Amino acid sequence: MDASTATVVAETLLSIEAVTLSPDKPFTWSSGLKSPIYCDNRLLLSYPEERKVVYEALAESIRSLNPDVIAGTATAGIPHAAWTAELLGLPMAYVRSSSKGHGKQNKIEGKIDPGSKVVIIEDLISTGGSAFQAAQAAEEAGAEIVGIAAIFTYELEASQKIIAEKPYPVTSLTTFSKLAKIAEKKGEITASQLDSLKQWQQSPETWNPAGERQA
Numbered sequence: 001m002d003a004s005t006a007t008v009v010a011e012t013l014l015s016i017e018a019v020t021l022s023p024d025k026p027f028t029w030s031s032g033l034k035s036p037i038y039c040d041n042r043l044l045l046s047y048p049e050e051r052k053v054v055y056e057a058l059a060e061s062i063r064s065l066n067p068d069v070i071a072g073t074a075t076a077g078i079p080h081a082a083w084t085a086e087l088l089g090l091p092m093a094y095v096r097s098s099s100k101g102h103g104k105q106n107k108i109e110g111k112i113d114p115g116s117k118v119v120i121i122e123d124l125i126s127t128g129g130s131a132f133q134a135a136q137a138a139e140e141a142g143a144e145i146v147g148i149a150a151i152f153t154y155e156l157e158a159s160q161k162i163i164a165e166k167p168y169p170v171t172s173l174t175t176f177s178k179l180a181k182i183a184e185k186k187g188e189i190t191a192s193q194l195d196s197l198k199q200w201q202q203s204p205e206t207w208n209p210a211g212e213r214q215a
């Protein structure tokens with residue numbers, strides 16, 4: 001992503017207070033990892049001007065991939081995919097984390113035809129598990145994944161390894177390092193908080209929250 005988009009999107013997320021720090025009472029992520037930071041991009045839904053900035057950037061970031069369908073990850077990726085698809089005038093679908101237990105038992109809702117070129121839209125990439133399982137489900141339905149696009153990535157080693165193996169581009173509008181640097185510059189976090197966040201980000205699996213003993 002170009003530097004100005006990464007800056008604008010990071011500033012946008014900070015401006016709507018999408019980012020919360022809680023080093024003493026860590027968040028538990030969907031992967032089970034403990035984290036001193038949580039980025040809630042779902043809050044974009046409530047801010048029409050800010051979401052326009054982000055969805056226009058998402059649309060521009062994938063336009064050249066010439067997708068046939070924009071597919072969101074359930075649940076947080078769904079509205080982002082919907083608005084991006086709207087801007088590009090393209091069909092939209094979404095991928096559940098597991099198949100429905102009733103009705104048509106679908107994992108994919110909306111149409112993804114075999115042979116269609118699909119971009120997966122993800123809210124954010126932590127380990128990448130959610131985005132890649134959605135991509136796999138679309139591939140199993142016969143789609144060709146031409147890219148995954150997220151609003152934000154933590155740039156964790158685990159996700160970077162999987163991304164490097166993929167034949168398609170996996171991009172994020174902004175990153176943990178960009179956002180943390182801007183937050184420090186704006187005085188929203190201290191230099192020592194920035195250092196702690198960087199330490200956590202290097203090794204979230206072994207991170208030991210202040211005052212909390214590991215079993």
Ligand SMILES: O=P(O)(O)OC[C@H]1O[C@H](OP(=O)(O)OP(=O)(O)O)[C@H](O)[C@@H]1O
Binds near residue numbers: 074075076128
């Ligand atoms: O990269 P990963 O390790 O997979 O983590 C990121 C995923 O986790 C969050 O979803 P969550 O499970 O909280 O569900 P939601 O989308 O229904 O809010 C987030 O919205 C991403 O989809």
Ligand SMILES: O=C(O)c1cc(=O)[nH]c(=O)[nH]1
Binds near residue numbers: 028029037039040127
């Ligand atoms: O990995 C997650 O579950 C996760 C992290 C985060 O910062 N925000 C979020 O919505 N989910």
